[in-house]
Amino acid sequence: MFIDRARIFVKAGDGGNGMSSFRREKYVPKGGPNGGDGGRGADVYLIVDDSLNTLLDFRYKRKFQGENGGAGGSSNKHGRDAEDLFIKVPPGTIVRDEATGEVIADLTANGQQVLVAKGGRGGRGNARFVSSVNRAPTFAEKGEPGESRWLILELKVLADVGLVGYPSVGKSSILARVSAAKPEIAAYHFTTLTPVLGVVSVGDGRSFVLADIPGLIEGAHAGVGLGHDFLRHIERTKVLIHVLDVSGLEGRDPIDDYHKINEELRLYNEKLARRPQIIAANKMDLPEAQANYKRVAEYMAREGREIYPISAATGDGLPLLMQRAAQLLAEYREEPEAAEEVKVYTAQPEEPFTIRRADDGAFVVEGKNIERLVAMTNFDNDEAVRRFQQIWRKLGIDDALRERGIQEGDTVRIHGVEFEFRP
Known part of the structure; x- marks a missing residue:
């Protein structure tokens, strides 16, 4: 099962209470205050673990709480600081604050971590409140409460190359042919409902991660079907392989399919439409595809697109297609971010209450x-x-x-x- 969005509650540990106590020793009838401070509550962090690839664990456990700090003791003994709590998430996780919608972090690298809830400080013991006017304070502070918040976790698949196209054009069959991945394959639409990843080896020690992105339909950019859920995973890919059913047996024209899918990509994110894209003309083992191929190839040449005739059923043409995808991946350079408008903030004194x-x-x-x-x-x-x-x-x-x-x-x-x- 693939889970790509989760809602969790995090609560940092409270600080330990400070201690109120006095020295009680023989021959010291008026011993001074010696209550120690409480320990610090646990901070809560999210940390990337690349052995994970879904947010499935958060379906069964949604609330995470750090330990409280230890209470202070007599004889100026400080309470124990609580150990920080680390929650593992897969690479590609975006973290948002549910209350504000603010993006807290975009976690992509193994071991990368972000503080999401700060533990409370320990309360001060009565020894800390001795002054010239109060030589024997009897009170101590309670521990500070730890921070808490609801978070939205959103996973965007980290793949190098993405297979895009209408449902049932053969994307899952291609992935199964070129990698060890085992996507579900059947003769009906939307067999793949979640992204499937596979590692493709192209020789010379080169390899890349290929994602079978579930089929898109018209209106996907506006959330039609599972549009946003599907398109989210394409954002991280560097190269797109656009799979067309050249046979036209589904009653659709492959050239119309090509334009409709690219329009969905453009409307969702302009950058996606500018990614390197190669055309995979699939189902060439069928006579209908062979009859259509010349027309489609001539059109793609006018569009400036590379087209590769393939058959996912027989494997013909797939090695050459994967070699070209690997080459484009090696040549890929990240598109520079547009310069953001510089905002000037004037510090204003914060109201105390x-x-x-x-x-x-x-x-x-x-x-x-x-x-x-x-x-x-x-x-x-x-x-x-x-x-x-x-x-x-x-x-x-x-x-x-x-x-x-x-x-x-x-x-x-x-x-x-x-x-x-x-x-």
Whole structure:
């Protein structure tokens, strides 16, 4: 089974909680604070493994969570940092953030990796809060929550040469003849529903990866049939072999087929229409094909296309076709990217927090720093609560809430935690 798109959830590990403790030794009646820091939560990475060629594994497991950091200990012992989590993906995987649609990475090389969720830092132990005015702090921070997000993984087959053409023109038969691949072959349309790869050896130690791309139809560029799913896999190929059924036994004219498929390629991606393309005139073992071949060959000559008469059924002409594909592949040079418009960004000071009203009337305070502070504060500890209130006032949240018309007893919500406003 071939799976070329998956949706997964990744959650980095939370930081370990800091420790609140004091030295307790004989003859040391007033030992100082010695609580250690919590360990760092696991980062989550995607890493390319070239032994994989599908996203099938993500059909059965969609959620991945890194380990949390260890809690801090007494005697200033730091908690253990969690080991990072590496999720293996096949080469050719494009990673997008589901919420924003942003492309995070295009993973093509074996061992290439990308950070997709950052682990939370460990909370600080009470020993870290000693100051000239507080010699014995009793509170410690909780660990910072790790990042989480939904990702869309999309696989584009990494092949050197792609076989394109209408359904049932013989693409699968060609691949089966020239490689060890075993695509499904039958006398009906759309036998191949997923790309099949095979390695073609052309002698002298040269070889390339050939992809049997499922048959295209009119409207594929707009998603008709499985158009987008099929066309996606052609984007990575460097050379195209356009297979035509020259016999015309399906009731279609091979020259019309040629134009319709190329128009679909052009409408989907202009670059595809400019890729090196050679014509494989298939089914030459049939009398109808032999009768049509001269007309088709003369037309392709006027179009400036190379044409090779072949028979996937007998194997005639295939060695020469593969040799030419290998030669074009060796001569291929990547088309230079168009110069992108230079965008100038002016740095703007980030608002420390924002306030909005929820549907239930609560005042919702949002901001990276204040949300982190809430997540890492132990509200069961009175001293930790007093520290939170001090930072709250320093940030000017009280004044901002009053400007928004808050009244005593109104609800303030931050990062899922609710407070009752008291002047």
